[in-house]
Each structure stands twice: as structure tokens, then as C-alpha cells.
Amino acid sequence: GAVVSQHPSWVICKSGTSVKIECRSLDFQATTMFWYRQFPKQSLMLMATSNEGSKATYEQGVEKDKFLINHASLTLSTLTVTSAHPEDSSFYICSAQKGYSYNEQFFGPGTRLTVL
Amino acid sequence: EDQVTQSPEALRLQEGESSSLNCSYTVSGLRGLFWYRQDPGKGPEFLFTLYSAGEEKEKERLKATLTKKESFLHITAPKPEDSATYLCAVQVEFSQGARDDKIIFGKGTRLHILP
DSSP states (O other): OOOEEEEOSEEEEOTTOOEEEEEEESSSOEEEEEEEEEOTTOOEEEEEEEETTSOOEEOTTOOTTTEEEEEEETTEEEEEEOSOOGGGOEEEEEEEEESSSSOOEEEOOOEEEEEO | OOEEEEEOSEEEEETTOOEEEEEEEEOSOEEEEEEEEEOTTSOOEEEEEEOSTTOEEEETTEEEEEOSSEEEEEEOSOOGGGOEEEEEEEEEOOSSSGGGOEEEEOOOEEEEEEO
8 A cells, every 4th residue: 555644633833833744655655745735625735846855846825934845755754834823724734656657646644733 | 727626516415326526627738637535634535547538447336437628426326434525636737747747636525425
């Protein structure tokens, strides 16, 4: 199989603090990882594409200084929400892709972020 | 503008009542179309990939089909455990290599199967 984990599964933080979310591919090496945000009853919105060893590519409208992405190894990518505000509260989901061809993505279970 | 539209937004069926979910797309170049199942508070779970018009894939009570404009997810004799949100996504060609492709998700269809 292809298993992707996320940690934490949920987090509550105060406004102004930073939160780090980890995404790991457990049984395969993922050269590409994706970060999505999903609001209630809405579609997944791609935030950024992360390739191991290189800078992430952010989608239009996503602040790269606010959502810091690090893809340090072939099995780990992290998303740090800096100076979080209530409007950043959302469900953050990562996915990992095998290789560079157009295979299906394997999604993590998601992280529910609530900013008070 | 590349777009993916799913219909209906929500669907309630009696157990055993077959139906179809629709995913229509308008994209510049389709590399592949994906169907996912998403349970509340969880990440999407992969179901199918379709690459070309005319292609069909089946898994248990689900069957996915693809034309040049849309895809259908047919559910036959559904059970309550099939209740979930079903997401459709398309991989859109950006350049010759797939590495720069874009993924666009539809908003999903919330399916509820009544026992």
C-alpha cells in the first residue's frame, strides 16, 4: 500500500502563534508532496507543491511567508502556519505522489487547525 | 478557465437504490481524472484513475466511466457504509512533462444511503 500520515491530527492554538504540521509517507519515497486546505463543505484547494530538496511552489493567493513549507527528505514535508489567525482555521491535508509521472496521489488523514 | 463541476451537491438514496454521480470538466488538456471517497474529518481515499474517453473501472459496487466532457461514478445497490463525500479531480497538462501539471478538485457530492 501507500500510507501517508499527518501529525498532529488536530491542534488548537492562540492567535499569533505558529503551528507546524508534519506529513510523512510511511512506506514509499515521495518526490512530490502537496498541501491542501479544505473549508467545510468546500473542495480541496491546493496551496503548494513541495519537491524534495527544492523550494515549494505556491498557488496564486497563498502567502509563502505565512505558510512555510519544508521538504527535507523523500518521506517528510512540513507546513508551518506562522502567526496564525482565526481565519487560518481550516482542515489541512497533505498528499504524496510516487515518482514524477501522473499517478494518483495518496492523501494523509488531515489536520484540523483551530485558531482562537 | 479550467473547471471541474460535480453534481448533485448532495444525494440521499435508499439502500439498494442505484444512481450515478456526475463530474463534468472543462480543461485545456486532461492528463487524468481521479475519483476519491472522503469520510467526515478524514483525508480523501483513492478510488479510481481514468485516462482516456471510453475507459471504465470497477470496484465492488462502484463503476467509473469517462467521456471527453464528463465522468460518471455509478453506484449499484448501495449500502449505508457507502455514505461519504465523493470527490472528482482532474490532472491538467501544463507542459510536456507531468511534473508541472495542476490538480483541480470538484466540490464533491455528499452521498447519504438510508438503511
